[in-house]
Amino acid sequence: MLAALAQRVRQRAGRWAHRRQGDDPNPVALRRRRVYILPSALGIGYGFLVFAMLLGSMNYANSMGFALTFLLVGLGLVAMHHCHRNLEGAELRFVGAPPVFVGELAVFTMALVNPHGGQRYELFLSRGEYDSETTDLAPGATARLSLAIPTTERGVLKLPRFSATSRYPGNLFRCWSWLHMPATCLVYPRPAPAGRSLPFTSEDEGDGHRSGRGDSSFTGLRSFVPGDSTGRVAWKAYARTEELLVKQFSGTADSVRWLDWGSLPELDTEARLSQLTRWCLDLNRAGHSFGLRLPNAVVNIGAGSGHLHACLKALALFDDGADR
């Protein structure tokens, strides 16, 4: 209950900070105006301890007690300034986030730079319960930190609000800066469990041989889509019209190597995408060439990791117009 309240307060404060700061550029410097600081739970305990000592010193009129109390007051205040100083002025750059499948953690890699002449200690990034590694930064040094974000749906995952945090020295204070960086990670659909067999059968083995014939039954020209094989471009037509056109063919030999949206009519959109993802992965692992046909996008036949990525990206970004 209390935790939920704290969570809500944190979210509101974060939204307020977003309105105040706007979106961040990449790289971003943690300037003073956007670095916040509050005592940690331990720091509040420390405050109570010092207050108890103050009362004790007053009661016993004990000068050494006062001395110790005020030394600790000073220490707390100095620690607060050091904590702030430790974070302020650091620079953060988004390095990259390799694509992941739904359900995996999207790992955003950031470079944290200390552009100043002083040593920084114990800096880390955090988002919710997920904290990055902790790093010390020598003057002028750069450290790579990775922030893991859980993924729940396919598409482009925009790095949500996260914070760069310092608790040095002594965890008495927590100093942080909220960040809204233009960092994205492509999230592929979750591959369906293995089991459903491919939409073409074993008689399609050696289809490469037959494809020559299949390809020959020319049906027409259509516009070039990125990903189309250059072998199918109608170069003669290009020379004539300066428009890239692709030759289209029909025939069984062609259709069997295509993973087609239409071959899974009994499934809903997401399940179809999952299944297609699974097949893409399987075919790629087996070293086959294949193509992908979606209602609004086509990835021509190809092979290799680049091709796989193109297919998975098309699946990840598929949008049939329905609300998701």
Next chain:
Amino acid sequence: MTAPTASPEQHLARLLWTAGVLILATLPHFQHIPLWVIVLLGVCIVWRLAAAEWGWPLPRTWWRAALAFLAFSAVFVTYRTINGLEAGSALLIVMVALKFLETRHRRDQLVLMMIAYFLVFAGLLATQGLLSMLYLISVVWAATVGFLQLSRRGPLLDARQTGRLAGRLLLQALPIMVALFLLFPRLPGPLWSIPSSGTSGRTGLDSEMSPGDITELGLSDAVAFRVDFAGRPPPASQLYWRGPVLGAFNGRTWSNSGPQYRPQIQDTLQHAGDATRYRVMLEPTGRRWLVALDMPRLWSDDRDIYMDGRYQLMRSRRRGAVRSRIDYEVVSHTEFRALDDLPLKMREGYLQLPEGSNPRTRALARGWRTADPEPTAIIANALNYFRSNEFYYTLTPPPLDANPADEFVFETREGFCEHFASAFTVMMRAAGIPARVVTGYQGGELNPLGEYFIIRQSDAHAWSEVWLAGEGWVRIDPTGAVAPERIAAGLSRAMRADEPVPGRTLARLPWLRNAYLLWDAANTYWNDWVLGYGPGLQRTLMQRMGFQNPGWQTLLALAAAVTALLLIALTAYLTWTFGRRTRPDKAQRLYLTFCRRLARLQLIRSRHEAPRAFADRASRARPDLAATIGAITEEYLQLRYEPGAGPDKLSDLGRLIRDFRPDPR
């Protein structure tokens, strides 16, 4: 917070840091906590470390709860309370021990560091000498190092580096401490009543005196109080420091007979001779009585100090017992008459002797009275009796039994001042003269370095007062009859050479004695100016700074303002030392100069452009400069990236760039 995911060695290192700081923080408590608490702490520390190092099993939660219950009960049984300073410290240490046993997370260890600060605080309530400041600083420093180390998520830092870091934090905190120490409003009086800590461990005069009590004090070197005379101090034989006055006697023990406040008592005093003005710095006694030179006329802190019916200065009930060092000023006259009219009922009290006790002494005194009922003659007889018989003044008297006066007067005849005073007072009462025992201190040692007197527990003394009609209370010191040197020159002169008088060895080694006196002088200044810094000194300081009688609100505002200023200064300092961007090295600076010169030709290097790429572009734009640009770029790259490129290369680059002054076309 999550458990430290550190390697086993790191885990052990963290525990060792924690244990080290805790031991340092509990050290000063060892002298007054029971042995079993120390043993418990040791066992818990060893057990926990062994668990980390060799995988010993740790007690389960249930066992730990049982252990905690047992230990807390034991503290209660030992002290009969869990309130009060000593019981509180013992309890705290027990808690530390048990907490350490179950420490697993980073937070546990940090909480222990905070308790370490509190242990230091509790220790300071008991002792506060000059050395304790050094101790305070070193433990706070150690605990701060502990804080820095134990709060780390990553691997621990190098110990020396952390030590320096903690030192820097503390140095920066020091000005704030001084400012708050001076400016934070000091209010007189306790906020709530302080739990009494009993008499245990406290040396000093008590409100009771049995044979042997003061003898025991005679062996103690501890400082009872210090006195700073405003003018010339009176001669040593006049230095009778009046302490508890004991009027009730049970045959063996003299005690303070109940409250005796009499409002007009001061009016019965007649002072004569020169006034002596002085300041007393009294060490804690745990009692309400205060010492003053016989006989006080005026004193500071009128509201908090009063004179009771026995001419004894007392601290008001409101302020309670003297639990920390206090100081007060008194004006006394060593020549005085105490013309107490002594109402009949009180007179009877001062004649009271328990039935059947000390019969021989009483018979002796009654004999004197029959011979000559004149009180002065009886007193002379008694003193003469001590003088003419073989009485010895000694620090090692034989023990006395049920009728101590009889045994002392007729058998052992060896005693310390309380034996003489007690026997004499018994004689006077038996002879019908109202009499009482006065305890206090006599004499004192001048510290030439600080021009003040040190009065030790070994200067404790007991004498008698007799009441004579028309004269009032008259001081009679029977010890002076036997050992006049005691009164004139102090204890060590009055004792035989083989007596265990404290400070005698010291007296034989002048340099050691001087070192000691220097140390005591330093401590006294410390006591006066640091420990004694309270409402009074604060008011004086404020007046010097131009604040007439500032209220606590003013002081608080001032303290806050000064702290804020100090923090602004700290921010500026941190920005100055830390905030500067990393300076480019010399080669880089030269190269940047080169780039600036090219920039004048509209050849601007963009941030992403590597030196060679830029050189190529520049050379294409200005083929006439291509050779120089290429040479400079190569020199620079060698300096930056080739190992072993020395200072001669740097000067080459410098020369090339100095001469590189291209004309715009």
